[in-house]
Amino acid sequence: MIVQDSQRQGEQLLEALLGALKAADQLRAMTVVRRALKQGWTVDDIRFHLITPALHDVGRQWERGAIGVGDEHLATSICEWLLFTLAGRTRRHSATGRRALVGCSEGELHSLGARILAHVLSEQGWSVLYLGAATPTAAWPQIVYARRPDVAVLTTTMPAALEAVGPAVTAIKSSRPECRTVVGGQAYHGLSGAASDFGADLLVLDAGALARQL
Ligand code: B12
Known part of the structure; x- marks a missing residue:
């Protein structure tokens, strides 16, 4: 049950992010990310299980002609902005010296x-x-x-x-x-x-x- 709930939650967040990207709405995209954080997603969860699959989906939409090149560029730049906003939100581990x-x-x-x-x-x-x-x-x-x-x-x-x-x-x-x-x-x-x-x-x-x- 818990697994199903979190799967549904993930699908809803992905759908919401894709909607924001399609509308080229940066603030709405950030709201989705904030919602994920509130629901207990880690920064890495958001990187790997929300932003990455959203961009992969954008690629499929572009491939089948559902969106144009400009739409794909805007979606990418919004995701880049999200990634910068997320960077540094987690506590940095002590320096490895590497x-x-x-x-x-x-x-x-x-x-x-x-x-x-x-x-x-x-x-x-x-x-x-x-x-x-x-x-x-x-x-x-x-x-x-x-x-x-x-x-x-x-x-x-x-x-x-x-x-x-x-x-x-x-x-x-x-x-x-x-x-x-x-x-x-x-x-x-x-x-x-x-x-x-x-x-x-x-x-x-x-x-x-x-x-x-x-
Ligand atoms: C945005 C985008 C672009 C942008 C890129 C802008 C930028 N600043 O990066 C631009 C417009 C430049 C572009 C150009 C092209 N693109 Co493009 N693009 C995309 C799109 C939609 C998203 C890419 C992205 O950012 N993904 C999100 C990132 C985070 O995911 P990721 O790369 O998979 O990385 C994750 C993991 O794989 C992993 N990872 C990645 N590298 C490594 C390395 C190590 C060591 C480890 C551990 C992990 C790891 O870490 C990440 C974790 O989240 C993809 C769709 C897709 N499937 O990704 C198409 C896509 C990759 N592009 C495609 C194509 C065809 C092109 C063009 C040829 C289009 C054209 N005719 O000009 C050109 C080629 C340019 C070139 N020479 O590289 C195809 C490729 C198909 C194929 N396999 O051959 C795709 C798959 C779209 C599609 N469905 O058809 N594109």
Whole structure:
């Protein structure tokens, strides 16, 4: 019964957020997030089980022509705004003394997944350097050499962008062998491949589990 209730609650919140995104109504979207917090959702619950599925749904709506590109851009910018509003609302763990570099592989413009990982790792006490979208393969060696991260996290959404992952990982390792490399993102869903196929140390799909695996 409790499971059914919380499932219904989740569906209602998702529907309400999708309605707000469709109307491009930022304040209404924030009201939905506040409602979720009041109902006991954690910030990570909201990131992973409300905002992420809402954006995935927006993608499906765009794919079938139910909404236009501009509508999708507005929905994305509202979600980005929600993510910034949520960041730092949880108590930051004590500093781990470790540094993570988080970015997207070459050609990859989908940056919100990387943005979420950056927020989550920062709250877990990591010092985080966030590169945003599409870091060219040739840029990684200089960045890891200069910034000396313990871990480099590369996210990839488009299957076509996967071909840049192996060369980026090789470039990182050649510049800073002690830097661990972690790859993940929607492009890996349904692939039978492993991290080693990309020369990486870890392939992780669950953002909530990332910090525990590092
Ligand atoms: C917004 C959006 C855009 C925006 C991105 C803006 C931005 N600042 O990010 C813009 C307009 C740039 C864009 C462009 C395109 N897009 Co687009 N886009 C989307 C949309 C609607 C949402 C993306 C998003 O933010 N999702 C929410 C994030 C939070 O979810 P996430 O990435 O899955 O991340 C979560 C987990 O996967 C995990 N995770 C992610 N990475 C990693 C890494 C590690 C290590 C770990 C542990 C976890 C992890 O953490 C997150 C936890 O919440 C998606 C729909 C979708 N399914 O996501 C389509 C979608 C990805 N896009 C699509 C397409 C086709 C395109 C374009 C080719 C369109 C075009 N013709 O130009 C271009 C390609 C651009 C490029 N070269 O990258 C398709 C891809 C289909 C495919 N598989 O090939 C999708 C799926 C839409 C669809 N249903 O058709 N897009």
